[in-house]
Amino acid sequence: KRRIYKPVWDRMLLRTITDYNALNRQLKETYSLEVLQYVGLFNEKGNLRYYKHPLIFPYLDTLRRASHFQARAVDSSVEPKELHLKGTIPFPYNMSALDQKRGWIYLCEGVIDTLTMLQQGLQAVGIPGVRSFKVQWLPLFKEKNVVLCLDHDEAGRKGMEYLQQVFGNAGIRTIILGDGLENIPVNMKEGEDVNEWFGGKK
Template structure:
């Protein structure tokens, strides 16, 4: 029996209410996972999830209940199913370990009607639609000095125009107009949930106008911003979506190459693009620390070659991932950037 799927679909708003939490304006509750007076945990019915902008805790309805009931994820799944799924068989779990849900607060406050209860709130499409609308509005902006500077910078990094078109990099030429379009088109809570806007209600790509889209099955599933030129002490080189787990860059390449072929794994997206331009199939983790085990199934058919940055962190990551992949019986090897070059792109763009 697939218990996970129907349990994850249990209405998180109903669970939150049944636990006695008061739903404030914009679907916020006082976060039960840290001490606060002003509600900062937002409930997202359209994805049946939650995110606290105070402590950063987020997840699905099962992880929410697990945190409240002090249970592990599996136990919380069974207890939710016991309470909300009529077809659930209690004998599937440890006898006597399932409890009826009760209010988690001392006094259950009066519920406040959500806008969705009165059809006053229209939920927007999921993240890909928003990311692609952002891309369209940016691509439709008149060319500016920002775009010219960005394309000159990328050309200096060795990228051809065909490569930039293939990966559909784009630039935020007019930050204010892009931000205004998104605010007028989508609800702010949706923009924050998909990571494009921060808790202050601003588009996050203010200092990072080069936008690198991550695709899966030809839909944008993640976005990453890049500075033009070198970073400063106060600004990082990259800007990832706020509070959204990173996706695998160029993941669609795994559907195009043959079993047993070498698949290169890089840290940065630009390194991945460089290898692809050289005819070497590659994917990028986003950074050496951003690996999700769920990606492992994509790598099973291939010989994996880690091609990380030429620094201690990159080489340490290659060793650790090599050990991890071996547990899944996936063959790996490591290729090192030559001395004097810091990463894959630096080497291929500057080599003689």
């Protein structure tokens, strides 16, 4: 329903937990429970946390190694819908797009919206939420013009205002999706995100 298809799925190394019990057992046999709990894979009861979050989005570094990942629920009634490992997120999702070459980059709110842009053949990176951008990431964007593509709601608009200031202070040009400079006409409804605008469904 989200319209993320196999070429992008394969490129970004998306995975699903198809046999929770087998994976739970294998991890316990391979690593100590202390380590599994420390990194945030296992809960306080000693079980894999992702029983209701079987969809795995790895954050790949420049060598395509998974340095972090986000797990997502498939059932829309599950809260929270996303879980992260413990610790800080090391870099934006799809960091390989920040290749230090001049050009445009789309900055999206969330993995799904980033994948949607990649599905459209656009260079995009993602952050988990409107206030999760880290100023330490600014050097990664130094050769880019940034198109801000956060959700079309009050929080998203405030987030884009904040990011315009952060990038502007670093001398990095930003525009908001729909300003017309990126040749994509946008008529997003209130509350929509990029995925919904392109025809996906929550």
